[in-house]
Amino acid sequence: MPYLEFLTTYSSRFIDGTLMTLGQFGLAALVAIAAALVSGLMKMAHSKTVRAIAVVYIEIFRGTSLLVQLYWFYFVLPLFGFTLEKFTVGFLTVGLCYGAYGAELVRGAIQSVPRGQWEAALALNMSPAKRMQRIILPQALVAILPPWGNLMIEILKGTALVALISVADLMFETRQVNNNTYLSAQAFGTALIIYYIFARFMVTPVMRWLERVMARKIGRT
Amino acid sequence: MKNSINHDLSQYPLKLEGDHVPMVRFQNVTKKYGSLVVLDGLNLDVAEGEMVTIIGPSGSGKTTVLRMLMTLETIDSGVIYVDGEPLTHMEKNGRLVRANAAHLRLIRSKIGMCFQHFNLFPHMTALGNCVEGPMQVLGLSKREAEERALELLDLVGMADKRDQHPSRLSGGQQQRVAIARALAMRPKVMLFDEVTSALDPEVISEVTGVIRGLVDQHNLTMLMVTHQIGFAREISDRICLFFDGKIEEQGSPERLLDNPQNERTQQFLSAVLEAN
Amino acid sequence: MADWKFNFTWEILPRLLLAAGNTILAAGGGYAVAVVLGLVLVLAQRTRSRTLTFIVRELVEFIRSTPLLLQIFFIFYVGPQFGLRLSPWAAGLIAIGLHYAAYLSEVYRGGIESVPKGQWEAARAINLSTVTTYRRIIIPQALPPALAGMGNYLVGIFKDTPMLSVIGVAELMHTANSIGAENFRYLEPYTIVGLIFLAISLPTAWLIRRFETALRRKMGLTR
Numbered sequence: 001m002p003y004l005e006f007l008t009t010y011s012s013r014f015i016d017g018t019l020m021t022l023g024q025f026g027l028a029a030l031v032a033i034a035a036a037l038v039s040g041l042m043k044m045a046h047s048k049t050v051r052a053i054a055v056v057y058i059e060i061f062r063g064t065s066l067l068v069q070l071y072w073f074y075f076v077l078p079l080f081g082f083t084l085e086k087f088t089v090g091f092l093t094v095g096l097c098y099g100a101y102g103a104e105l106v107r108g109a110i111q112s113v114p115r116g117q118w119e120a121a122l123a124l125n126m127s128p129a130k131r132m133q134r135i136i137l138p139q140a141l142v143a144i145l146p147p148w149g150n151l152m153i154e155i156l157k158g159t160a161l162v163a164l165i166s167v168a169d170l171m172f173e174t175r176q177v178n179n180n181t182y183l184s185a186q187a188f189g190t191a192l193i194i195y196y197i198f199a200r201f202m203v204t205p206v207m208r209w210l211e212r213v214m215a216r217k218i219g220r221t
Numbered sequence: 222m223k224n225s226i227n228h229d230l231s232q233y234p235l236k237l238e239g240d241h242v243p244m245v246r247f248q249n250v251t252k253k254y255g256s257l258v259v260l261d262g263l264n265l266d267v268a269e270g271e272m273v274t275i276i277g278p279s280g281s282g283k284t285t286v287l288r289m290l291m292t293l294e295t296i297d298s299g300v301i302y303v304d305g306e307p308l309t310h311m312e313k314n315g316r317l318v319r320a321n322a323a324h325l326r327l328i329r330s331k332i333g334m335c336f337q338h339f340n341l342f343p344h345m346t347a348l349g350n351c352v353e354g355p356m357q358v359l360g361l362s363k364r365e366a367e368e369r370a371l372e373l374l375d376l377v378g379m380a381d382k383r384d385q386h387p388s389r390l391s392g393g394q395q396q397r398v399a400i401a402r403a404l405a406m407r408p409k410v411m412l413f414d415e416v417t418s419a420l421d422p423e424v425i426s427e428v429t430g431v432i433r434g435l436v437d438q439h440n441l442t443m444l445m446v447t448h449q450i451g452f453a454r455e456i457s458d459r460i461c462l463f464f465d466g467k468i469e470e471q472g473s474p475e476r477l478l479d480n481p482q483n484e485r486t487q488q489f490l491s492a493v494l495e496a497n
Numbered sequence: 498m499a500d501w502k503f504n505f506t507w508e509i510l511p512r513l514l515l516a517a518g519n520t521i522l523a524a525g526g527g528y529a530v531a532v533v534l535g536l537v538l539v540l541a542q543r544t545r546s547r548t549l550t551f552i553v554r555e556l557v558e559f560i561r562s563t564p565l566l567l568q569i570f571f572i573f574y575v576g577p578q579f580g581l582r583l584s585p586w587a588a589g590l591i592a593i594g595l596h597y598a599a600y601l602s603e604v605y606r607g608g609i610e611s612v613p614k615g616q617w618e619a620a621r622a623i624n625l626s627t628v629t630t631y632r633r634i635i636i637p638q639a640l641p642p643a644l645a646g647m648g649n650y651l652v653g654i655f656k657d658t659p660m661l662s663v664i665g666v667a668e669l670m671h672t673a674n675s676i677g678a679e680n681f682r683y684l685e686p687y688t689i690v691g692l693i694f695l696a697i698s699l700p701t702a703w704l705i706r707r708f709e710t711a712l713r714r715k716m717g718l719t720r
Contacts, residue, residue: 063702064694065656067670072691075683153562160564164663171567184574192563192571199562293618330624340619344637354623357633399619406623 006186010177017173018194024091024159024169031095032155036102041132043107054103061100067161069093074165090162090169098155102148109144110136142214149207153199160195170194230300230310230317237305244269244442245290245410250299252285252466259285261466262299267410272436272443274453277463278489283446286463287412290444291334292325303328304409330358333408337415339395341387347374347398348383354406366405373401377431393424397431404435411435413445417452425449432456450493454478462486506685509676513686516672517693523589523668524655530594531654532647535601539609540631542602560599566660568592573664589661597654601647608643609635641712648705652698669693 007014035057042054061069074089084092113136121131163171174191178184233248245267252260260282267273275283288294289309290301296309300317310317311324320328342350351370355361361369374380377397387395396416403411413432417425429452435441436456447453453460454474461471462485470477470486481487541553560568572595573588583591612635620630659670673686 059699060695063656063698064691065659065670067659067662068687068691068694071670071673071683072687075677076687079684157562157564160566161660163566171564174567175570178570178574182578184571184578188567188571188574191567192559195563195567196559200558291618291622293621326624326626329621332622334618334622336615336618336622338615340613340615340622342616342619342634342638353633354625357629358624358626403622 003186006181006183007190010181010187013173013177014170014190014194017168017170017191020167020169020173021156021159021171022198024087024094024162024167025156027091028094028098028155028159029152031092032099032102032151035096035099036106039099039103040106040110043103044110058100058103061097066094066097066158067164069097070161070165086162086165086167089165090159090167094155094158094162098151098158101154102151105144105147105151106140109140112143113139138214138217142211145207145211145214149204149211152203152207156195156199156203233300233307233310233317235307235312235315235317237302241268242305243267243302244271244304245444246302247286248300248302250289250301251297252282252289252294253297259466260289263467265461265468267442267444269409269442270440272445272456272458274445274447274457274460275463276447276450276453276460276489276493277469281463282466283463284414287334287414287444287446290410291332291412292329303331330406331409332412333403333406333410334412334414335396335399335403335416337418339387339392339399339419341395341399341402343387346384346386347379347390347401350387350398351402351405354402359406370401370405373404374398376404376434377401378427391424392420393427396420396428400428400431400435408441410442410444413443413447415446415448417447417449448493450478450490462489464489502682502685505680505682506689509680509686510689512676513669513672513689513693516667516669517697519666520655520658520668521697523586523593523658523661523666524651526590527593527597527658528651528654530590531597531601531650534594534598535605538598538602539605542606543609557599557602560596561603565592565596565657566663568596569660569664585661585665588664589666593654593657593661597650600650600653604643604646604650605639607646608639608641611642612638641709644705644709644712648702648709651705652702655698655701656694 039054039057042050043058045051045054070089070093073084073093074086077084077089117135117139118131121135126135159169160171163169163175166172170191174187178187181187237243237246243266245265247263247265250260250263251258263282263286265286275286277283285294289296290303292308300310301308306328307317307320308325308328309320311320312318341347342353345353348367348370351373352361352363352366355366355369356363359366371380371383374383377400379394379397379401382390382394382398387398390398399416416432417428420428429449432443432445433456436443445453445457457474459471460474460477462469462477462481464485470481470483477486478490481490538553538557542550542557544550569589569592572592573583573585576583576588616634616638617630620634625634658666658668661668662671662674665671669690673683673690676686677683
């Protein structure tokens with residue numbers, strides 16, 4: 001079957017899968033950002049307990065495999081009374097996993113803000129919360145965007161694993177097409193191209209654009 | 222050396238012959254960066270054993286002269302000769318063509334260079350830096366290379382620091398090791414590119430002392446770019462003032478420094494004197 | 498509510514530990530391929546041929562932008578479509594090796610580009626050949642900054658081995674799945690697998706940090 005015919009025949013499968021992947025990606029990214037912010041800030045807290053909780057979260061999710069985490073949350077968590085839809089398990093696990101990596105980026109970015117900024121905010125008698133919100137975080141944001149861009153691509157690639165807990169994303173649909181047609185090169189090749197287009201021509205440019213916007217906002221051209 | 226303008230090479234000799242062949246000859250050498258002309262049809266001869274200092278304002282092309290001789294930059298037109306043989310070109314079927322990598326390496330062995338920022342290999346000791354070239358390139362045994370290196374380190378007054386890494390040495394000490402490293406390759410031509418510009422004033426004399434010693438003891442041909450006019454006067458056979466990629470004026474130190482003929486030379490010298 | 502069955506745990510532990518050996522083998526083999534291939538990829542981007550540089554550059558970007566799982570499927574299934582049969586182990590090692598070679602080539606590139614330009618010039622000034630310059634001057638200085646990244650990816654490869662279970666490689670995930678399916682109990686197998694991963698990756702990460710500091714000190718680089 002020539003490639004064009006292949007594409008038109010199975011386009012609906014690929015499109016459905018792509019939409020599911022985008023959904024998983026978007027939600028996982030939000031979870032990751034939230035988890036990274038919370039745990040990154042917790043890791044810099046004064047209280048030892050607070051720091052410890054963050055460290056445990058980070059080390060567990062960074063020290064184990066995403067696939068193992070997915071299986072564990074899908075098959076084992078219900079035994080403890082928490083049964084979640086596989087769609088939810090998907091983006092939640094991917095988000096928590098990469099959020100743990102993001103925590104380190106958050107910490108690094110906040111620490112890269114010059115000491116003088118903290119002191120100036122203190123001299124103006126700002127509360128810690130206000131100081132963080134108005135002065136530190138905006139500046140940290142610029143520092144964090146470049147490595148975060150790489151992390152976003154990792155999240156996109158990570159969502160492919162949710163196919164293994166039967167979430168009908170692009171990976172899942174591609175495998176179905178392969179099982180039906182045995183045209184592996186066409187099936188997997190198409191999926192590779194779709195992921196590549198999203199990563200290289202959508203995620204990366206958006207992140208770069210964000211970098212420029214943030215830099216302009218804090219006065220750096 | 223790929224991106225070049227094809228020009229007529231037949232006007233250039235395949236070899237320099239006769240009595241008093243210059244050790245270094247720049248013949249009609251031009252170098253451009255895009256549309257910026259850095260060297261403009263330069264003609265310069267340096268005789269064997271001569272000590273030539275190049276001075277001039279920044280952007281005049283003086284460092285480029287050294288870098289092209291060391292093959293760190295490519296040539297756009299003209300030919301550079303070293304010890305009678307073309308450096309930037311080579312003979313093929315009785316004609317001159319652009320030199321290939323092998324030819325460059327062959328002629329390059331006659332030239333040594335010391336840099337403004339020393340560029341010592343940080344992961345090797347002073348001795349290690351000095352034996353690297355002799356062992357890897359000249360094929361000397363470890364014993365032979367170390368013998369030669371120790372001799373040279375002694376010459377520059379760094380023998381006792383031979384097992385130190387560059388990070389433990391001061392700027393002046395590092396530069397002296399760098400000189401020993403270059404000399405270990407037994408070059409015929411030594412190039413000094415602003416070798417004291419990155420040093421604290423107190424240690425400049427350490428390095429100039431070594432260079433002075435080289436002038437007296439060895440029949441080395443030397444080209445030096447420097448801002449140290451006083452030192453240049455003391456040891457140079459000839460001083461060249463560069464301006465806009467060309468030699469504005471040249472002559473013996475007394476002639477050029479005390480009796481400059483051209484207006485631009487006079488302007489430059491008075492500006493330099495004022496700065497000091 | 499789940500309760501932990503210790504009898505079951507001891508029963509399945511030997512099988513899981515054996516599988517852990519396979520996991521380590523797969524990770525080690527994949528890493529070895531990646532270390533060498535990564536060097537090839539980065540050097541191919543530093544030749545004078547602009548075509549080669551472009552092709553390799555795009556290839557590296559492509560590999561880094563697409564999921565490893567998909568690449569594993571591709572390599573395993575596309576071969577037979579054209580008559581070349583690859584064993585699960587072979588396909589797995591090639592896929593992981595290629596994927597991480599792309600990442601390592603970027604790490605190497607960062608290390609090489611961090612070596613000051615003056616080092617290249619000094620090497621040329623004493624007439625070292627290109628090969629010798631890389632071997633004796635550039636790579637030794639490129640290594641310490643590259644080691645952090647290299648170590649991270651070693652741990653990363655190890656954690657990615659479960660993906661090989663989908664093409665039938667009998668590593669930890671595959672074995673845990675089998676045990677779970679055979680006994681209808683997933684709590685112990687999956688939890689133990691998680692713990693085994695932690696037990697291997699955390700000390701490895703710690704060791705790598707220590708190795709990097711020691712190497713930096715030994716080479717006299719104070720940075």
